[in-house]
Amino acid sequence: MGASGVNAKELVERLWRDVKERARAEDLTEVPTLPQRDSTADSATLRTLNMIWDISPPEPPPPVATMKGRARHRAATFVLGLVRPYFEQEQQFRARTVQMMNTLSANDDAVSDEVRQLATALRIESQRLSERADLLHGLLENRIAAVEAGNDPKT
Amino acid sequence: MKVLVVAPPQGDAWDEAWLVIRRFANAVACFAEVDLLLPALDDRVTTEGALTVRRFRATAPSHERHELLLELVLGPDPRRGSPRCACANRVLEDATKALPIDVQHELVASSGSRSPGLLEHLIEAPADVVVLCGYDAPIVHDAVEVLPDDRKVILLPLATPVPFLDLEVHDPVFERAAATVLVTEGERSRILGRPRAAPQKLRDLRFVVQVHDLVWKNEPLTFDDVPTIVVPRVWGIDVRTDELVAMARDLESTFDGRLHVRMVGPGWKNVPGDLHGPFAESRFDVWRWCCRALAVLDPDPGKLLAREVLEAMMYGTPVVTPFRPGAALEHAQAGSAGLWYRTRGELEAVLAALLDEQVRTPLGLQAKSYADANYRDTEGYLQGVRELLEEVTAVA
Numbered sequence: 208m209g210a211s212g213v214n215a216k217e218l219v220e221r222l223w224r225d226v227k228e229r230a231r232a233e234d235l236t237e238v239p240t241l242p243q244r245d246s247t248a249d250s251a252t253l254r255t256l257n258m259i260w261d262i263s264p265p266e267p268p269p270p271v272a273t274m275k276g277r278a279r280h281r282a283a284t285f286v287l288g289l290v291r292p293y294f295e296q297e298q299q300f301r302a303r304t305v306q307m308m309n310t311l312s313a314n315d316d317a318v319s320d321e322v323r324q325l326a327t328a329l330r331i332e333s334q335r336l337s338e339r340a341d342l343l344h345g346l347l348e349n350r351i352a353a354v355e356a357g358n359d360p361k362t
Numbered sequence: 363m364k365v366l367v368v369a370p371p372q373g374d375a376w377d378e379a380w381l382v383i384r385r386f387a388n389a390v391a392c393f394a395e396v397d398l399l400l401p402a403l404d405d406r407v408t409t410e411g412a413l414t415v416r417r418f419r420a421t422a423p424s425h426e427r428h429e430l431l432l433e434l435v436l437g438p439d440p441r442r443g444s445p446r447c448a449c450a451n452r453v454l455e456d457a458t459k460a461l462p463i464d465v466q467h468e469l470v471a472s473s474g475s476r477s478p479g480l481l482e483h484l485i486e487a488p489a490d491v492v493v494l495c496g497y498d499a500p501i502v503h504d505a506v507e508v509l510p511d512d513r514k515v516i517l518l519p520l521a522t523p524v525p526f527l528d529l530e531v532h533d534p535v536f537e538r539a540a541a542t543v544l545v546t547e548g549e550r551s552r553i554l555g556r557p558r559a560a561p562q563k564l565r566d567l568r569f570v571v572q573v574h575d576l577v578w579k580n581e582p583l584t585f586d587d588v589p590t591i592v593v594p595r596v597w598g599i600d601v602r603t604d605e606l607v608a609m610a611r612d613l614e615s616t617f618d619g620r621l622h623v624r625m626v627g628p629g630w631k632n633v634p635g636d637l638h639g640p641f642a643e644s645r646f647d648v649w650r651w652c653c654r655a656l657a658v659l660d661p662d663p664g665k666l667l668a669r670e671v672l673e674a675m676m677y678g679t680p681v682v683t684p685f686r687p688g689a690a691l692e693h694a695q696a697g698s699a700g701l702w703y704r705t706r707g708e709l710e711a712v713l714a715a716l717l718d719e720q721v722r723t724p725l726g727l728q729a730k731s732y733a734d735a736n737y738r739d740t741e742g743y744l745q746g747v748r749e750l751l752e753e754v755t756a757v758a
Contacts, residue, residue: 212727213725215698215701218701222708225711
């Protein structure tokens with residue numbers, strides 16, 4: 208073969224190797240590559256909720272020395288005294304809701320991290336198994352060739 | 363000198379075994395008087411060129427019985443091996459080697475025609491040398507049994523890569539021959555791989571394949587300026603044709619107009635119209651297509667000679683072939699004259715590589731160089747035949 212010739216055996220080996228690597232890459236993409244995501248705990252919405260959840264029950268206006276003012280103060284104190292428990296319950300409910308959302312956000316972030324770690328581990332394991340299968344198949348073929356040639360060291 | 367050539371029934375012009383037999387007999391006829399003895403439908407004697415062809419009434423081969431026997435002892439479709447690895451084929455080979463000798467005899471007997479008249483003539487007719495063609499032909503096995511001990515025998519084994527080559531039942535045929543004539547290096551390896559092989563008897567004469575250089579100029583094909591893969595073979599109405607048509611369509615779809623696949627050879631009309639062109643029947647037509655092809659694809663492994671591949675190579679066309687034993691793979695590897703594949707993905711990669719002129723052109727030149735050097739030397743072939751006859755007749 209001249210200097211400008213093509214070594215068919217080497218070319219075929221390279222083409223086969225390329226096809227195998229492409230196939231392996233395609234196999235690996237079957238284990239989905241998960242996109243990056245923002246932390247739920249750090250989201251702006253959750254920060255806002257943590258700032259605005261606390262509502263204070265309304266207070267009666269300050270007493271005024273006039274007759275009319277004192278009457279208005281007493282009426283307001285009476286009405287607000289009736290609705291205060293509802294405000295306090297609402298405040299407690301919002302506090303617990305936001306508290307729960309903070310906990311869920313933290314858990315959500317943790318689960319997300321674990322899923323990504325698992326996908327990475329699965330990809331590595333798939334590759335390792337694929338390489339192992341190729342190795343074993345190659346060894347088997349070599350062993351068969353040796354047996355057929357009468358050169359099997361174990362017989 | 364008188365030479366009798368015993369061969370299986372006559373094949374058609376595309377039958378490689380028959381081509382090798384006929385060409386070898388004609389080469390022998392340059393130095394001796396040759397009678398070609400064939401099992402046939404009727405007793406008949408004709409003269410064909412330098413050969414006297416004597417046909418003898420023969421029994422019809424029992425193909426159904428043979429296939430049934432194969433299926434019973436080896437399972438369905440015993441000739442089909444794994445396209446990928448030797449470990450699957452190994453099971454088939456082991457099963458074959460374990461066959462009892464009676465079953466082996468039955469397998470041979472049911473595989474072809476037998477002719478008592480031919481055997482009678484073989485015993486009575488004077489001859490300096492007997493050439494037996496086809497190690498597995500029933501007529502050859504019968505001939506070995508009846509041949510007088512003083513007859514000098516040359517064996518033309520015509521051994522394709524099948525597991526049945528190693529069967530013990532064929533030993534007497536190989537043992538009876540003073541010399542075994544080989545066509546390719548692959549055939550040598552296969553016969554050397556037989557148990558009880560006799561390397562000293564092997565004579566590698568190679569073969570002579572001819573093409574016509576004028577096809578370059580006669581009725582040129584342009585392929586519409588699209589690189590074209592040509593698949594030359596005999597096309598029947600069968601599952602294999604359907605498989606290859608589907609493969610051709612898939613490839614054309616994959617390459618999206620950058621590559622065409624065209625089928626040529628006898629029976630080309632059994633292929634859908636868009637996958638062949640006009641005039642693809644004769645060998646001359648096939649040469650016209652192959653000499654202008656990007657590459658010739660020989661999808662059928664296991665051939666003795668891969669004549670169409672060699673002819674295309676003589677025009678500087680590289681070959682693409684499956685990575686399975688056979689002459690096409692041997693030519694591609696020995697001559698660095700083409701590329702080979704195991705899977706559909708590898709076939710696509712190989713064809714894509716050939717679209718690069720820097721790959722295709724040198725492969726084509728190497729193909730031509732290999733084919734010309736090994737399969738175009740008529741004088742060398744004739745000299746080899748002459749020396750073989752002298753050697754065999756000189757044996758005491």
